[in-house]
């Protein structure tokens with residue numbers, strides 16, 4: 001069997017602190033895999049600079065100048081983690097690509113298992129975190145709660161798998177046919193079909209620097225995942241609206257009955273105000289949810305490019 005040409009895709013946003021160490025470790029792994037005959041000699045690292053504001057790109061240029069196995073792709077601005085991944089996947093010449101975060105929180109050694117699973121016939125291999133002891137309680141709680149919610153909403157997703165995965169050339173080409181602007185890779189990849197496998201690993205702490213996913217970005221990303229893959233919230237609104245309508249109708253009948261048959265007046269204004277506020281709240285909430293989807297249609301209909309490549313080394 002021919003040896004596969006591997007591309008390791010590393011999205012980088014303000015990662016100057018970790019980059020030299022990350023490159024050193026990944027290059028060591030690469031040469032070891034080459035020695036074992038697991039991958040071909042022209043396998044390489046691809047650092048995608050996602051509009052960093054620090055010295056990340058200079059760092060990538062230096063690494064690329066010093067080592068022929070290091071390549072850099074510079075996006076014209078910050079396009080987001082998912083788009084940086086896509087840029088790398090579509091630009092790197094390879095038979096197999098593995099994407100991994102720059103901070104090496106995900107154990108690179110798991111790549112051996114991924115390549116073995118690929119040789120065994122899998123086109124997609126998911127890296128799955130075995131434990132999250134290195135994450136803060138907050139991160140663990142929100143992340144695991146989120147996976148649970150997505151599963152509940154009917155989004156097909158691999159539990160505790162982030163963006164550490166192997167994709168074959170076939171899988172990358174299939175992925176290229178998904179034209180949506182708001183690409184939520186964790187939801188799209190399972191939709192590709194193909195044979196897949198799972199490789200478990202331990203997740204450790206960041207090598208250096210701080211998380212590039214502050215709470216605000218995490219919430220935006222979480223909403224993205226839900227609204228890109230599930231219309232359950234829209235449907236929930238419909239059911240909720242239906243229930244409220246039925247209750248209001250029943251309440252109206254009851255009020256008429258009291259007035260006309262039992263001849264009881266309604267003295268309070270509470271019975272008027274409470275439903276008014278309540279329904280007002282429901283309306284605003286519902287409009288918000290619908291607005292979220294309308295915004296999505298708006299963005300998709302513009303069909304703007306997901307990323308623009310400025311330079312490559």
Ligand code: UDP
Pocket residue numbers: 010011012013014015050078079080081084100101102103105210211212213
């Ligand atoms: N990242 C990126 N663009 C962004 C934010 C993050 O390319 O706008 C990259 C970042 O450099 C890292 C990966 O995405 O390689 C994951 O980010 P991070 O490790 O900070 O996330 P966490 O592990 O805290 O969820």
Ligand code: MG
Pocket residue numbers: 101103105206211
């Ligand atoms: Mg990280």
